[in-house]
Amino acid sequence: MMSTGGPGWQIVADSSPVLLFSLYLRDCAGLEAAGSPLLPPVIPPVRRVDPSHLVHAAGGLTVLRIEWETWWHQLVGDCFNAEATAPQFPELDSLPALQLLAQAHYGAGLDWARERRIEYAALARRRGRSRQRDPFEQLVQERELELGRDALPFTLQVVELPLSEARAWFVEPGTLLMSQDLAADPPTFSSYVRPVVELLA
Numbered sequence: 594m595m596s597t598g599g600p601g602w603q604i605v606a607d608s609s610p611v612l613l614f615s616l617y618l619r620d621c622a623g624l625e626a627a628g629s630p631l632l633p634p635v636i637p638p639v640r641r642v643d644p645s646h647l648v649h650a651a652g653g654l655t656v657l658r659i660e661w662e663t664w665w666h667q668l669v670g671d672c673f674n675a676e677a678t679a680p681q682f683p684e685l686d687s688l689p690a691l692q693l694l695a696q697a698h699y700g701a702g703l704d705w706a707r708e709r710r711i712e713y714a715a716l717a718r719r720r721g722r723s724r725q726r727d728p729f730e731q732l733v734q735e736r737e738l739e740l741g742r743d744a745l746p747f748t749l750q751v752v753e754l755p756l757s758e759a760r761a762w763f764v765e766p767g768t769l770l771m772s773q774d775l776a777a778d779p780p781t782f783s784s785y786v787r788p789v790v791e792l793l794a
Contacts, residue, residue: 595717597730601746602794604729608713608773609672609752613706615665616754618694621702624658628665630762630770636755639705644694651690660688669764672752679703709755713773720776728776732783732790744794761785767793 594607616635619627622644648657664685668675678684679699685692695702729751733744753773759781761771769789775782 595720595727597727599730599733600743602733602744602748604733604749604751605673606729606751606753607673608710608754609668609675610706610710611668611675611677612672612752612754612770613709614677614695614699614702615661615668617702617705618691618698619661619665621698622654622657622661622694624661627658628662630764632754632762632770633756633758633760635709636757638757640701642698644697647697648690648693651693653690657690657694660685660691664688664691669768669770672768673750677703712755713753716773728779728782729786729790732787733794736787736790736794740794747793749789749793761789763789763792 594605596603596605598604613635616632617639620634620639621642623641644657645654648654651657676684677695677699680696682692682695682699685695729749737744747767749767749769751769751771753771756772756774759772759775759778761769761775761782763769769786771785775785
């Protein structure tokens, strides 16, 4: 976890095991165009399966999509604290089709998420050794100079994910979902993150 801040404001950036697992399930089940915001596929890509037979008795693929989107909406607002409790996933008791999918694929899904967390930890260490200024702090300081005052109090949780497209998506009131590769491209990073800083600060 990386954190930066100033008087009254804080930005915390990390990955999220439960969001990684949920995206694994989405891509594994082929739930294209599911969720809001609509995120691109993960990288490395996961093996796709047809869950039709698995979830048929729980409502089928349409219900699975609705349940995944319901869970995703719940997770995005509290992704640093939410958990996926294998192997039974009692937190999904009200989402039976999704619970069946999670139970059937939790081994591969949690392994995939764990590998991505290891990769992210290595990325965070490389950033920590870098002598470059924190890009979030730099944007806030630039905004403060523009405004001629300190930033307004705010907290922003940044969830970095291994996505196939280098972008960021702001979810009100204070979550930014972001490709973990975005910070490596300062102009593109600024084009997505600066408007969020302007809104909050």
